[in-house]
Amino acid sequence: MxxxxxxxxxxxxxxxxxxxxxxxxxxxxxxxxxxxxxxxxxxxxxxxxxxxxxxxxxxxxxxxxxxxxxxxxxxxxxxxxxxxxxxxxxxxxxxxxxxxxxxxxxxxxxxxxxxxxxxxxxxxxxxxSADLLVCAPIQNLQGQPYKVFTPWYKAWLKQLNNQDNTPLTAPKAVGSALNTPNTEHVKLPNSGEFRDDLWPASEQDALQHLAQFCQRRLHRYSDTRDFPAINGTSTLSPYLASGLVSPRRCLMAIQQTAFEQGWDWRESTWLRELGWREFYRYLMISFPHISQGKPFKTTPQQWPWRENPALLSAWQTGNTGFPIIDAAMRQLVSTGWMHNRLRMLVASFLCKLMLIDWREGERFFMQQLIDGDFASNNGGWQWSASTGCDASPWFRIFNPTTQSQKFDAEGKFIRKFLPELAELDNKQIHNPSNTLRQKLGYPDPIIDYKTAREHAISALNKD
Ligand SMILES: Cc1cc2nc3c(=O)[nH]c(=O)nc-3n(C[C@H](O)[C@H](O)[C@H](O)COP(=O)(O)OP(=O)(O)OC[C@H]3O[C@@H](n4cnc5c(N)ncnc54)[C@H](O)[C@@H]3O)c2cc1C
Structure with a gap:
């Protein structure tokens, strides 16, 4: 057997x-x-x-x-x-x-x-190995693991280009179909509801989801991927995180679409995102301390994180008074998923403007996400908190209001997840006046952006 x-x-x-x-x-x-x-x-x-x-x-x-x-x-x-x-x-x-x-x-x-x-x-x-596109070791000219994404990506792409990436087919049957198949539903302990209207949980659905994304949206991905109100990304992450589809099958879908549409698969922005997924796995293999809840940067540094249960709870429940942050957090809690641009915004808000330890955010995300993936989640949080490898620089702090104006200009995303603000015009929706907040029962901003930013800059500037 x-x-x-x-x-x-x-x-x-x-x-x-x-x-x-x-x-x-x-x-x-x-x-x-x-x-x-x-x-x-x-x-x-x-x-x-x-x-x-x-x-x-x-x-x-x-x-x-x-x-x-x-x-x-x-x-x-x-x-x-x-x-x-x-x-x-x-x-x-x-x-x-x-x-x-x-x-x-x-x-x-x-x-x-x-x-x-x-x-x-x-x-x-x-x-x-089933979860990586490249298994061969990738090292820089000094024989060390890469720490920066772009040169790693170049080396990774070169390896992809030179190796056989053909996915395996399904195996052959090992016998005739079982006579009395056990049809009982599998119910894992601690499991709960999930949005099966968005992510029907079968391999056939995952493959169909991939095929539709490639046919209809892959070629526009680089233009649409930053706008949360648009169905511009693949939303394949739950399928990839639980392995209902393999990265190699995704690569093959990119290659076939590129061939049919006459462009070079190596230039795919979507492949680059699969590259980020793999880069965070590569880091976890190369620097095992990342798996132990430690910041990537091991240089002794006094991190400015502080405990503040009231701020943390306002962030978790979508009650910060910053509409784009609150809409994003409500998307997370109600669907188990959040758009990538918003993950970056809410993470920057928690770690930098609230100065709360990134591990609190990492933990809350894992507790909510249907696509929770240790390497990608840890990588995303460490990038956002500037504690990671090739991370966002410590002085990059997203302004939630201007980001909202830029990436959700018409407030469509905010209206969807914060129906209490639905009637506001396209200007007010990003930062309602005090009078409107009172009238609609929407909270005042929990922090003053300008002061919080200045405080964060001086607290994080320890280099
Ligand atoms: C703070 C933070 C936490 C995150 N936590 C997770 C997580 O737990 N699980 C997870 O799968 N992704 C995580 N990401 C990465 C990214 O936000 C999601 O993969 C993406 O939003 C999923 O949507 P999609 O399938 O439509 O992605 P697409 O844009 O269609 O990308 C295709 C696939 O590439 C991978 N991918 C895309 N962007 C990234 C990225 N920046 N880092 C790593 N992989 C990426 C995912 O597997 C994704 O499904 C996190 C990002 C941040 C900033």
């Missing part, structure tokens, strides 16, 4: 571990392991776990068609998994375990413990 351990790779297509397990004639089973206590520590959101439950329910029935039985196992923490799997493998006479690697430190420790334990029982562990 061969066993596939599914994790953030909930797909049949381009799944190297599943593909490898299905070679040959031995029967194959698949498991997913819920670790509710660990997930609480990792701030996994109810929305993401709800999405994963639905994705696993769909995948389970597909696996059954391929002759593969699926089982949901449960342990409390990652550290309990080695014993759990050792016991499971012995009960099912498993000879080989297959899984795709995950990058953060905890996950890597968990996987080494599992491999050590199973190898001692003569069970072979086969690992593959």
């Amino acid at each position: 061969k066993l596939v351990w599914l994790r953030n790779d909930l797909r049949l297509d381009d799944n190297p571990a599943l593909y490898a397990a299905c070679q040959g004639t031995a029967p194959v089973r698949a498991v997913y392991i819920a670790t509710p206590k660990q997930w609480l520590q990792h701030d996994e959101s109810a929305a993401k776990l709800g999405f994963r439950s639905a994705a696993l329910t769909n995948l389970k029935s597909k696996l059954a068609e391929f002759g593969i039985d699926f089982e949901l196992l449960q342990a409390s923490y990652f550290s309990d998994i080695a014993d759990l799997l050792a016991d499971y493998c012995q009960r099912h006479t498993v000879t080989d375990l297959y899984f795709n690697r995950e990058i953060p430190l905890h996950e890597q420790d968990r996987d080494s413990q599992v491999c050590q334990r199973l190898t001692a029982l003569n069970i072979n562990c086969h690992t593959s």
Whole structure:
């Protein structure tokens, strides 16, 4: 018996571990392991776990068609998994375990413990890479890891250009479809509601979402991606974070679209964003301390973060009195997703104008996001707080009102998520007068932008 351990790779297509397990004639089973206590520590959101439950329910029935039985196992923490799997493998006479690697430190420790334990029982562990486009090591001329995105991106693109990026197909069936497939819904512990109208949780939906984005919006992406009222980005992040679609499949879709439309795939702005996703993973591999809640910058520095529960709560609940910030935070809480431009704005607002520790923002995001992804979230927060690698400079502090005027000029996005301001004109909506605020029951600005900015500049200027 061969066993596939599914994790953030909930797909049949381009799944190297599943593909490898299905070679040959031995029967194959698949498991997913819920670790509710660990997930609480990792701030996994109810929305993401709800999405994963639905994705696993769909995948389970597909696996059954391929002759593969699926089982949901449960342990409390990652550290309990080695014993759990050792016991499971012995009960099912498993000879080989297959899984795709995950990058953060905890996950890597968990996987080494599992491999050590199973190898001692003569069970072979086969690992593959499914989450990266480039696995080959990328180093600068001094043989060191890159710390700046642009030169890394050039080297990464060169490698992409030189290697075979063809995705694997779905594996071949290992037997006839299961006669009595277990059709029970998978329900992961701590899971909750998610917006299945926006992100139906199946691999077919993910692939269709990708195809539609490439056909209709990819060529306009660089013009539309910064405007939250426009459907200008792919909104594929929940699918990528849980692995319902692979980065290689996305790359192939870019290449095919570019070929059909007659442009060079290497110049795709969207590919550059997939590059950011991979850069943050590269950093996590190259600088493991990032996985431990530490700032990327290790030089001793007195960070100015302060505790202020009232400010933090106003930010979390969308009651700062800055319409674009509040609309963004309400988008996050009501849909589990936020537009990238707004993620940058609300993060700058929290870390710089409120001087609250970026880790509070990182944690709250993970607790809400349907696309919560440790590397991208940590990278985005450290970039915003200027503690990271190739981060925004410490003196870059977004002005929420001018950003709102620029990227939501007609206030369409604000009106959608702050209906109490819907009647305001296009000028007032970005910063309503005191009288209008009182009339509409909308809070006064919780900070004075100019003073907060000056304070932040002097607090952060410690170089
Ligand atoms: C403070 C902060 C926190 C973030 N937290 C997360 C997170 O938890 N999960 C997450 O997937 N992304 C995160 N991002 C990155 C980015 O905001 C989202 O990936 C993007 O908004 C998702 O929307 P989309 O799928 O339409 O992206 P598109 O613009 O269509 O981009 C395609 C894909 O590329 C990747 N990507 C795009 N931009 C980035 C970026 N800046 N950094 C890393 N990957 C990127 C995502 O996988 C995305 O789905 C964060 C950014 C910031 C500033």
